[in-house]
Amino acid sequence: MSRWQPDARGRLVLAAMDLFLERGFEQTTVADIAEHAGLTERTFFRHFADKREVLFLGQEELVDLFVSSVTNAPANASPLEAVAAALKVVAADFQPRREFAQRRGHVIQANPALQERELIKLARMSTAIATSLRERGVSEPSASLAAQSGISVFHVGFAEWIDEDNTRTFAEIITTALAALKAVAS
CATH class of the missing domain: 1.10.10.60 (Homeodomain-like)
Structure with a gap:
């Protein structure tokens, strides 16, 4: 050895x-x-x-990236705009790791306990983002709604991005998903 x-x-x-x-x-x-x-x-x-x-290596770094990106969003950004800015930063950071993310996704989808752990990770990210928004002066329920909406966009976009047939970048998918969210909310 x-x-x-x-x-x-x-x-x-x-x-x-x-x-x-x-x-x-x-x-x-x-x-x-x-x-x-x-x-x-x-x-x-x-x-x-x-x-x-x-399978969950880098979870804390991902939360930190989301939080710092929300924190560093322009001061005049709405809660959802701050979250959208963070999503775009995260998508760019993830892009080089698509193959690993696809492999990881297959493993998690085949195991209910890992699926549960993934959902807990998403909930932790949402909580951290909501806290960051509140620190920017966003009140409730707006902070939690924006954070949870952003994590929904991340989750749905991530699933599409790692799909074997997908040819778009994660950032492109996030942009499309944010536009769809905006249309749904209008």
Whole structure:
């Protein structure tokens, strides 16, 4: 086992995704992942609390990106405009990761417990965005409605973006979804 190769975390993520897709999430063990990556279980646990964490790596950074983007939106932006600005920043950040996102999506869709975890992640993002909007002076229920609407756009847009037949960028899809939201709300 070559313990000194660089990027152990990245190798573990790739090994986990390969095995989750090949065998299924439930059928894949941490030992399997570590072995496939050419590492030890101990190394796995230095990087991840459990195998679910491989799929939700970067969750805090995503929340931070949403919040900082809402915070940095123009001062005169409406609540929904601030959220739309954040969605566009997030979409641009995600674009290079489409293949990984597609693979991750397949794993999550095949496992109800992971679907539940994904929904919890979305709810946490909505709460963080609403808090950021309130810090900008947006009152309730406007802050929560704008945040939840934005997360709905993100969720629907993300599902379309990772679809195998999709040819549009995530930013294009987000722009279309925001226009649809605006039309529905009018």
